Amino acid sequence: MSKELSAPKGMRLHIGFFGRRNVGKSSLINALTRQQTSIVSAQPGTTTDPVEKAMELLPLGPILLIDTAGIDDDQADLGALRIKRTDDAISRTDLALLVAEAGSWGRYEDELAERFRKLGKPFVVVLNKADLCQGGDARQCLPDAVREAAQIVLLSALNPEAGAELRQALLDCAPASFWESRPIVSDLLSENGTAVLVVPIDKEAPKGRLILPQVQTIRDLLDAGCCAVVTQTEQLAQTLDNLKTKPDLVITDSQAFKRVAEIVPADIPLTSFSVLFARYKGDLATMLEGARHLLNLDETARILIAEACTHHPIAEDIGTVKIPRLLKAKLGEGITIEHAQGRDFPENLQDYDLVIHCGGCTLNRRGMLHRLQACRESGVAVTNYGLAIAALNGILERSVASLRYGGAK
Numbered sequence: 001m002s003k004e005l006s007a008p009k010g011m012r013l014h015i016g017f018f019g020r021r022n023v024g025k026s027s028l029i030n031a032l033t034r035q036q037t038s039i040v041s042a043q044p045g046t047t048t049d050p051v052e053k054a055m056e057l058l059p060l061g062p063i064l065l066i067d068t069a070g071i072d073d074d075q076a077d078l079g080a081l082r083i084k085r086t087d088d089a090i091s092r093t094d095l096a097l098l099v100a101e102a103g104s105w106g107r108y109e110d111e112l113a114e115r116f117r118k119l120g121k122p123f124v125v126v127l128n129k130a131d132l133c134q135g136g137d138a139r140q141c142l143p144d145a146v147r148e149a150a151q152i153v154l155l156s157a158l159n160p161e162a163g164a165e166l167r168q169a170l171l172d173c174a175p176a177s178f179w180e181s182r183p184i185v186s187d188l189l190s191e192n193g194t195a196v197l198v199v200p201i202d203k204e205a206p207k208g209r210l211i212l213p214q215v216q217t218i219r220d221l222l223d224a225g226c227c228a229v230v231t232q233t234e235q236l237a238q239t240l241d242n243l244k245t246k247p248d249l250v251i252t253d254s255q256a257f258k259r260v261a262e263i264v265p266a267d268i269p270l271t272s273f274s275v276l277f278a279r280y281k282g283d284l285a286t287m288l289e290g291a292r293h294l295l296n297l298d299e300t301a302r303i304l305i306a307e308a309c310t311h312h313p314i315a316e317d318i319g320t321v322k323i324p325r326l327l328k329a330k331l332g333e334g335i336t337i338e339h340a341q342g343r344d345f346p347e348n349l350q351d352y353d354l355v356i357h358c359g360g361c362t363l364n365r366r367g368m369l370h371r372l373q374a375c376r377e378s379g380v381a382v383t384n385y386g387l388a389i390a391a392l393n394g395i396l397e398r399s400v401a402s403l404r405y406g407g408a409k
């Protein structure tokens with residue numbers, strides 16, 4: 001697998017290209033990637049569905065470029081659908097490029113700039129087709145608020161230098177949070193400390209490999225000079241006995257939490273991969289609140305179980321079998337459970353009492369935070385699989401006791 005495709009999608013900086021039809025969004029992507037990533041034509045409305053392209057933008061690292069349909073698409077129903085897809089792309093975007101034709105800034109551009117500003121999205125204004133612009137500096141025609149809020153690049157996608165100019169603008173404007181690598185767990189350990197990872201190899205474990213959160217956790221520990229001891233539930237007691245000193249932390253797969261909590265002595269901090277990823281990717285404080293709220297629900301509850309990807313459920317699937325079983329045992333058989341998968345995260349959340357979300361390993365942090373925000377705006381509590389399982393097994397407080405948590409962490 002080539003290097004540029006090897007970074008998981010959720011870890012890439014998502015860069016979206018937005019603007020009216022025919023302004024040159026696709027041409028700019030092609031200039032940046034130096035290949036025909038997106039179809040270009042003089043016909044307005046050429047790009048219909050979002051087109052994604054993963055690449056390595058050194059020294060920034062892995063990025064995902066998202067080309068979108070023009071926001072001024074006026075074809076009744078079809079146009080509305082395309083605009084909805086572009087809205088979804090905005091929500092996944094870490095850094096937006098607002099593309100306009102040099103010299104023709106107008107209402108659509110104002111609206112986009114205002115939306116980025118409201119959402120707190122960093123954006124770059126790209127004034128394209130500079131070659132067609134007669135006299136004067138097109139930058140001067142922009143509203144003051146836009147000139148103050150964003151870096152402005154004037155270029156022509158047809159110019160051989162366009163790719164390099166755009167690349168520099170992206171490097172200048174990438175959000176600081178993307179440059180800082182956030183620790184998954186190593187900040188919770190003492191210097192050169194030890195964590196024991198409990199990784200059950202059962203029929204749900206993929207053949208011949210570990211899953212992404214496990215691999216990322218091990219890498220984070222190794223990067224920080226810590227020691228990662230990997231074991232399974234059956235060997236855990238023996239593994240702890242073999243260590244000369246107590247580990248700083250035991251991290252377990254959520255599904256084995258109950259059994260592992262019985263084995264690990266009370267004076268050794270214990271948590272799960274899901275809890276760590278709630279902190280790393282989303283907002284642990286909000287998800288913890290959601291898990292506590294779950295314990296106050298009763299048989300009248302309506303719960304949404306949401307997964308960020310679509311995958312074929314296996315016999316003992318966590319989202320469709322295990323969690324519903326635990327929920328019914330705790331709250332009663334009469335509860336209503338609904339499911340959402342992939343990008344189909346419902347807009348009308350206010351009728352639910354709780355959203356239980358998967359770990360969201362295919363979402364970037366912004367995508368996950370966007371979903372949490374949607375829940376918050378609808379007044380619906382939200383938690384994740386790991387915290388919900390911990391709550392339903394009566395070990396929620398122990399699983400978070402060792403963590404310094406907070407929205408921004």
Ligand SMILES: Nc1nc2c(ncn2[C@@H]2O[C@H](COP(=O)(O)OP(=O)(O)OP(=O)(O)O)[C@@H](O)[C@H]2O)c(=O)[nH]1
Nearest residue numbers: 021022023024025026027041042045046047129157
């Ligand atoms: N003169 C000139 N033409 C350009 C420039 N950039 C793009 N074009 C032309 O503008 C037309 C539209 O370009 P696209 O890249 O398809 O524009 P788009 O914004 O992706 O358009 P939609 O997909 O329809 O929304 C094509 O004919 C391009 O060759 C430029 O800098 N100068």
Ligand code: SF4
Nearest residue numbers: 308309358359360361
């Ligand atoms: S269901 Fe969620 S956590 Fe599981 S693989 Fe898909 S995105 Fe990742």
Ligand SMILES: [Mg+2]
Nearest residue numbers: 025026046047
């Ligand atoms: Mg296009």
